[in-house]
Amino acid sequence: MTTTQxxxxxxxxxxxxxxxEFCYQQGWTDGLPVVPPTEGAVRAMLDxxxxxxxxxxxFITNRQVAVTAEKVAVNAVMAGCLPEHMPVxxxxxxGLGDPKWGYHGPAASTGGAAVLMIVNGPIAARLGFNSGDNxxxxxxxxxxxxxxxxxxxxxxxxxxxxxALDRGTVAHPGKYSYVIAENEVESPWTPLHVQRGxxxxxxxxxxxxxxxxxxxxxxxxxxxxxxxTSLCDDMQHHASTNGQPQYVVVLAGEHMRTIAAAGxxxxxxxxxxxxxxxxxxxxxxxxxxLAGAITPADETTMRPLVPSAEDVLVVAAGGxxxxxxxxxxxxxxxxxxxxxxxxxxxERRA
Amino acid sequence: xxxxxxLDPTVEPRKQPLTYVPRPDSLKGKRVGLVENTKFxxxxxxxxxxxxxxxxxxxxxxxxxxxxxxxxxxxxxxxxEARRGVDCVVAGIGD
Numbered sequence: 161m162t163t164t165q166x167x168x169x170x171x172x173x174x175x176x177x178x179x180x181e182f183c184y185q186q187g188w189t190d191g192l193p194v195v196p197p198t199e200g201a202v203r204a205m206l207d208x209x210x211x212x213x214x215x216x217x218x219f220i221t222n223r224q225v226a227v228t229a230e231k232v233a234v235n236a237v238m239a240g241c242l243p244e245h246m247p248v249x250x251x252x253x254x255g256l257g258d259p260k261w262g263y264h265g266p267a268a269s270t271g272g273a274a275v276l277m278i279v280n281g282p283i284a285a286r287l288g289f290n291s292g293d294n295x296x297x298x299x300x301x302x303x304x305x306x307x308x309x310x311x312x313x314x315x316x317x318x319x320x321x322x323x324a325l326d327r328g329t330v331a332h333p334g335k336y337s338y339v340i341a342e343n344e345v346e347s348p349w350t351p352l353h354v355q356r357g358x359x360x361x362x363x364x365x366x367x368x369x370x371x372x373x374x375x376x377x378x379x380x381x382x383x384x385x386x387x388x389t390s391l392c393d394d395m396q397h398h399a400s401t402n403g404q405p406q407y408v409v410v411l412a413g414e415h416m417r418t419i420a421a422a423g424x425x426x427x428x429x430x431x432x433x434x435x436x437x438x439x440x441x442x443x444x445x446x447x448x449x450l451a452g453a454i455t456p457a458d459e460t461t462m463r464p465l466v467p468s469a470e471d472v473l474v475v476a477a478g479g480x481x482x483x484x485x486x487x488x489x490x491x492x493x494x495x496x497x498x499x500x501x502x503x504x505x506x507e508r509r510a
Numbered sequence: 511x512x513x514x515x516x517l518d519p520t521v522e523p524r525k526q527p528l529t530y531v532p533r534p535d536s537l538k539g540k541r542v543g544l545v546e547n548t549k550f551x552x553x554x555x556x557x558x559x560x561x562x563x564x565x566x567x568x569x570x571x572x573x574x575x576x577x578x579x580x581x582x583x584x585x586x587x588x589x590x591e592a593r594r595g596v597d598c599v600v601a602g603i604g605d
Contacts, residue, residue: 168517179516188519196516222583224524234519265581316519403579451550496578 164213166199166230183238188316190308190336194238205233208243209250210508217250218257220318222264227253231317232309239309244287245302248365249309251503252277255367256310262498266369266491267320271402272328272335273491273498275310276370278408278475279341280353281363283505289341293479295410296340296373307337332372340477346413347476348420355426356502363507368408368473368500369491374398378415379483384422387415387485388429392436395465395487399439401449402492406471406500409433412478415485426474434469438462467495534598538568543596545588547580556602563600572596 173179179196183189195201206213206229213230220227229250236249256263256275266273279289290300298304314320322328328335344351353364378390391409400407409429411419419429442458444450450463466472478485491498534540542563544556553574560572573596575588584592584601592599 166517168519170515170517172513172515174513179514182516186520196514197519198514198516202517224526225521226524228521231519231521234517238519262582265579269581312519317521319523493579493581497581 166202166213168202168230168234170199187321188238188312190311190315192308192336194312195240197234197237201237202230202233204243205236205241205246206230208508209246209506211246211250217253220257220263223318225318227257227313227317232313235312235316236305236309239312240301240305241309242301242305245306245309247505247507248277248279248283248287248302248306249313251365251505252306252310252367253313255365255501255503256314258501258503260499260501261367261369262496263318265493266498267314267318268325268327269491269493270327270329271371271492272331273369273371274332274334274338275307275314276334276366276368276408276488276500277307277310277339278352278366278368278473279339279363279505280344280351280366280502281358281505282361283363283507284341284344289339291341291343291477292413295412295478296334296338303339303341304337307334307339311335311337334370334372338370340410340475342475343416343477346480347416349426349474349476352473352475353502358502358504363505364502365505366473366500366502368406368488369498370408371404371489371491373410373486373488375484375486377484382418384419384424384428385432387418388432389436391485391487392433395433395437396439398465398487398489399444399449399463400465400489401444403494403497404466404489404492405495405497406466406473406490407433408473408475408488408490409485410475410477410488411485412482413480414483416476416478427469429474430469430472433472434464434466437465471495473500536568537563537598539570540597541595542569542572543592543599544572544574545584545592545599545601546574546576547602548577549580552602556600559600559602 211229215229376394563569
């Protein structure tokens with residue numbers, strides 16, 4: 161157990177309801193009530209991750225802010241996390257500090273991206289992360305609180321305040337919390353974290369700056385091509401004209417089983433989606449999504465949705481019943497702006 | 511429930527000194543750098559500005575650089591070339 165002094169400023173409060181209102185008054189919440197962060201609760205968070213309070217988890221260069229374990233723990237308590245959630249929050253915060261994620265753009269942009277977190281590995285089932293029905297909906301503490309904790313860290317520690325340094329024009333509800341797990345139990349496919357170089361028995365969180373989920377429907381087809389053709393039709397309309405560097409495709413139960421029954425791997429899906437979501441430059445100019453006069457060559461010049469098939473991240477998750485799945489566009493700006501990163505969840509550090 | 515203490519979840523950003531280079535009294539004969547941020551029309555806007563700085567303010571010439579994208583600072587190559595090759599810089603946004 162850490163005995164190092166906590167350095168956060170302390171405020172006396174007479175009781176629970178005053179504590180909650182005090183947090184509102186200070187501008188420390190996301191609009192929902194928070195759990196008052198007491199020293200005991202904060203220490204339990206730190207102990208669960210084996211972290212010293214002053215340990216720096218990441219440094220956000222453009223804000224000149226060092227994000228310490230103590231501040232992450234305080235915000236995790238406020239978000240309603242249990243101590244065992246702390247390692248997940250820590251890994252996600254490390255992801256935000258990765259230069260590949262590129263904090264400033266996705267955090268501040270009018271594009272309104274949220275932090276999509278995809279949890280893989282044994283920790284997902286152990287902590288009850290939802291990977292099934294109502295995938296993006298409410299009702300699961302792990303999904304609701306870990307993403308909320310990350311957003312509170314962005315707000316309270318890094319200063320990403322809506323209307324000030326967070327200028328999302330419309331943004332989306334994923335900015336409260338945007339956390340799913342991959343359904344590794346029922347999925348026939350290689351889990352996302354194994355595709356990205358981790359061992360199956362390791363736990364990870366993938367963070368991606370992302371728009372909201374776009375649902376698509378196909379109850380007509382019993383073939384992989386049929387289902388994925390509907391998906392690609394939707395994705396082709398999205399067209400990545402804002403420069404989205406990556407997309408996530410989330411395949412839920414029925415679609416997953418249909419596609420897997422045909423023997424398709426994730427790589428096959430990625431390749432199919434890459435090939436079937438391209439638009440002609442002429443079309444994008446006609447619909448005013450690219451600038452300039454249409455030339456004869458534009459009719460046959462195809463513009464891919466993403467730079468490569470690997471930039472379509474395929475995840476098996478969602479309810480067992482229903483002919484729905486979804487895709488999630490990344491945040492705009494190309495790969496030099498922000499890429500998804502996968503971080504190891506270390507459940508206890510020395 | 512008895513009174514208790516809660517911990518502050520916020521931090522103060524590290525203070526960093528920020529010093530501006532003195533503004534030139536005149537642009538006459540000065541070499542101007544234009545930093546284009548990749549937003550649509552930002553290049554056209556900056557070229558117009560560069561032309562005006564030459565024709566109306568007597569700037570010697572201008573050079574334009576393109577950032578990797580609008581959400582990141584100008585990269586090192588731009589900074590190095592600007593340091594070596596121009597006297598002042600205009601950075602713009604094309605929204």
